Amino acid sequence: MSVKNSLTGLGLSVLMVAGLSMAQPAYAAKSPKSFINDDDRFMALRDAAFHDDPEAAEQHAAALRNYDIPSYVDYYRLRPRLYKASNTEIREFINKYEGSAIADRMRNDWLLLLGKRGEWDLFDQQYPQFVVADDNQLRCYALLSKAVRQQKVANEARNLLTAPRDYGEGCHALVAFLADNGQFSQNDLWSQVRMAGENSALSLAQRLAKLMDVSEKRVAEAIEKPSALLKKEPDSGRAAHELFIIALGRLAKNDPEQAASILSRFSAKFSDSERALAWAQIALQSALKLEPDALGYWVRAEGAPLTNEAYQWRVRTALREGDWKLVKNTINAMPASLKNDPAWIYWLGRALKAEGRQEEARTLFNSIAEQMHFYGQLALEENGQKIGAPLASRPVTAEEIAPMEKNPNLQRALKFYAMNLRMEGTREWNWELRKMNERQHLAAAELARQNNLLDRMVNTSDRTKGELDFSQRYPTPFNESMYKTTQSLGLDMAWVYGLIRQESRFIMNAKSHVGASGLMQIMPATARYVAKKIGLGNFVPEQVNDIDTNIALGTNYLNMVLTDLGGSQALASAAYNAGPGRPRAWRSKLTRPVEGAIFAETIPFAETRGYVKNVLSNATYYAALFEKKPQSLKTRLGTVVPKGMSASDAELP
Template identity: 30%
Template sequence: MLKKLQQKHITLIAGAALFAFSAGAMVSAPEIGKSLGQWLNLSQAQSDQLSAASQVKSAVFPLISQSPAERATKLAQIGQNGRSPDRERARYLLASDYIETKQGQKALELLTGLDKDYPVLAPYILLRQAQAQDLLGADGKASDLRQQVLKQYPQEAAVVKAKYLIAQPKLHDMAIAQFPSHPLTWEIIRKRLQENPNQPQLQLILAKYAYNQPGTVGVLDQLVKQSGLKPADWETIGTAYWENNQFTKAAAAYANAPKTARNLYRQARGLQVGGKDKAKAIAIYNQLVKQFPEAKETGLGWLRLAEMATNNKDALPYLDRVIAQFPEQASQALVKKAQIFQALKDEKSAQQAWQQLITQYGKSDEAAEYRWKIAQEKAKARDYVTAWKWARPIVTENPDSILAPRAGFWVGRWATKLGKDQEAKTAYEYVVSQFPQSYYAWRSANMLGLNVGDFNNVRQLQPEVVPHQRPVPTAGSDTFKELYLLGQDRDAWLQWETEYVNKQQPTVAEQFTEGLMRLARGENLSGINLISKLEDRETPEEQAEYQQLSQQITYWQARYPFPYLQTIEKWSAQRQLNPLLVTALMRQESRFEPKIKSVVGATGLMQVMPDTGKWIASKIKVDNKTIDLENPNDNIMLGTWYLNYTHERYDNNSMLAIASYNAGPGNVSRWLQTIPSQDQDEFVEAIPFDETRNYVRQVFGNYWNYLRLYNPEISNLVAKYSTQHPKLPGVGE
């Protein structure tokens, strides 16, 4: 579960125009509709910042979701009769498709002279011409074209591709010196390191620019054996290890780095997390707090010293330092302090700490958690008035807390128990309008009688699904954006990585763009995580940028992408399952990574256990030897069969079916015997396994987001609620 859920008024820009555009209706009527800047609902200032490529109306961009065979005729028509620059886009995309299918002559006819008409992609057009000449066996002409790129575009990222392919050592040296962040430069470096591993300067380039690429940890392990490394080099190595979750190795590297607050904290934390030398970790934390008494890392350092104290009383002075000096961490320290006093049976001091948390840090996540704990206790005792009083402030005082939509929903439920139906309705409307991305927005929408499905019938629903067009990246050059919007993912990645040198401290726009690029490359887990983590930005400026970005449907569609749509729809139809429910479960299980494996061996998109796969194969009369759990089609075939099986076992109740998918039918059967099941929302909250309780909420939260983002009817409904701004009622109102 994500750390926070931000409060938002998300205008979903719903309606026929959006969904017709997304579906590709612009192809037949390119003059109709708004610019992409307007389509994204950006302010004029933001729209002005977009590249020229992203502002024009395009009949070509929607076609990238189609296969080359499907789009060939349309591209040919636009390439002959369309307006510029769509005419040039169509020619380039069609030529690229021809090259992929080894039709060099057809590609060359479209590409010849195109570099003059389409300057934003000119060097890439010349490189495509060279590819076409290679296909035709004209090696000399291909070489001449690559030399032309070297001469005419020496400062462009595309030149690295020419240098790489020409493969002259001098040109490779130039690529390393001029474009260290280009992925083809990394390939050049890796080849040189295979020939001679004793080249620390080349290894440092990979540590700095390619630390998130496969195999880099091995390079770091070799690099640390080199002599003559400088403190700044050790900082680069430590950071690369840290980003790869190699915390013990990071601590060793940071020990040789400059003594900054961050480096000292990470050195100590690496030792602490790795369980190595507790005394040394404490000594380094003490060095941190003494040498950098006001740094933000120092507040965390005091908290870590409290964690490592030998007994509870020894921790209290550290916590008091945090409370006195570091307001950002004070709420965490107060919670720990209250818990220590409770363990010491000092209830008076514990209550004083809790009261200080509520009065001085009432807007913190920790205050929300304390309020919710009390509200739950009161509700369990059927004191719904007091539960309401404790829960209501979470919604208004802690809107960024993950508990805010949950508290808002239960404020409505408790209002119903108190006979306050209008107050309940207002609470549900508030949750839908303020927290539309939450699982509890779905439950609230259901309580309001909206056509969103419930636990008993969601399986049978077949909502319309309208795929989205790629969003305009928020960072990067015009060249990169053009390549990305045309679906030229390999070249777009090469271009973007060359430009994206601020990887350690990216802007909000850069991190979102990096997430989009990873999604385009099929790196769905890391892409979704990067985009989701934008909500955790801390500075006011970054929070404002995130809030602005998160107003757009394109942000949420990137956070809830829709890969494997055709395969999901195919097997969902055969199993008579709601395809959005299947997608929701898949997102939770694997983040759409087809080769991912759990620690117990569950494999692929729907995390099918090998033994379960064999059992299902025997049921559906398929030879298990022909099944590959890492193959998306096979995995979805088996996973949807099992999801149908769990539904049939529980009379098509999707909540129980999803719980069973996670925890197994035996556990669910036991819970049905011990937990009252008349109220299904209360049943979910009472599931005794934390993992399964969160899993159920997350899967249905995913379902709701796919429904509101890709179904026109529900998108329109949510957009309407988001404009109403209802006020949450008080208990006595």
């Protein structure tokens, strides 16, 4: 969901919430409770399992012997005592429900235990059978198992260990083993510590540094109190220099200019490679703050090994400053896994086109132009075409939908959705989709439509590549209310639908972890402010979930930020997600007019960056459907100009 905000005038301040668990009431497992029916008791069983209360879970499960989803009763009975359960008991559960989503979930849980215990024979037997295979810790444990058997895995580990916040115990154990056994050098370990520092992962940085006998106190000073460490020149020795470099990056989060000044003062104390590393630390933070000086810092960082995040921000800095040569060189230097992302394929094509290498650029654009996303649309336009709604496939028939209505896994998913258990419902729904061809995907999407699960309809239909139904992918519920409201405001209805598709996927009662509600995900303070502005008398917070009220409040607010930001849909979409103050600040850092696509690409918040791209991509398809003619995403993105300059003054190459 969006990074939503409390409203003061048209300025929003971000409400950062660390996690759902902080907002949960204390669990009272022993308190007496009456149950209306078995579904009610199942919810209590689930709650006991998630709060690691095996006694309560056993009590509830015993009373659910005839429940119509026995696999989940058994799972939630076993889950809170998994650490004490025998491998035989866990295996019996998996064998009993083999081939089901919940058996795969249990295998995931079991593999984590096996990895932690170092039971590698059993781990290696079970890991290939883990179907979803989406757990980064298990990937680390799988490499650790190979390393324990004296296989060389250092290169695979380097490619995997790029996102410290996802490490967990398994990835730390992998790093520690590789360091102990000579597969990871000090360069590898310090690279990991620097990444942890970049991600504010203090505890991880301390654990990693401890592998090199560097004290927790010294690491904490570099990450939490960089100014104190940087007051004097660095001591001699590898650890002192590395911690000084990390401290420079941490200081640069708030003041890159000061960090650059300190590095320049003590430059002679470092080797050429250390200096490049230090400039890369400063350049990344300067780039995230959209400072024009970042380009110069990146130049000084030439030759430094970069993290995936740093590679991407080096390109974004170059885009913002119009340095196409640096765009090309940086993308070409990226690891293959990153370079092959559609974003960097597109921007490399643009860099080649800027050099006059038209055929090479066209080849890159052609490779992604049929993909239905932001970069595919932009690539299509680079090849001189516009964006339209493709010809619809033959509509699914009642005969094709009938097996979906009888499918036990889909029916189980529908039951979970009816109980508002979206995690379980989505697990079951997606598990069944794995077995389906594209016609069956469209039929399942239609089943979702019939059950008013528009988010499932959209997500299911989105999976197809040859069989396409845009009425499923881009639905228009509440069309009459939406048309009336947008017409009265002079607001682009395609854009509003594009925003709703991204905000809530048309879940009517959607509520984010920060309290945003309904189709248009409106925060309570925003709702009160807009209600007052538009003269909605006697407004009470509960009204925000009324469809017509939610649409009225959301569209009026969207219109306010659009007006405030000069009519730019790119800026206004960013404002709806992150608050109007932020896009104004991002625009204020511009040194020249930029394409809307470049502005979107260089938004510092990852969530907002993806949000703006998706909203405007959605809106372009909706417009093609509404107007029944091809559209231009580039036109919709427009040009973003520095404050004080009008769009008519902007002259882009």
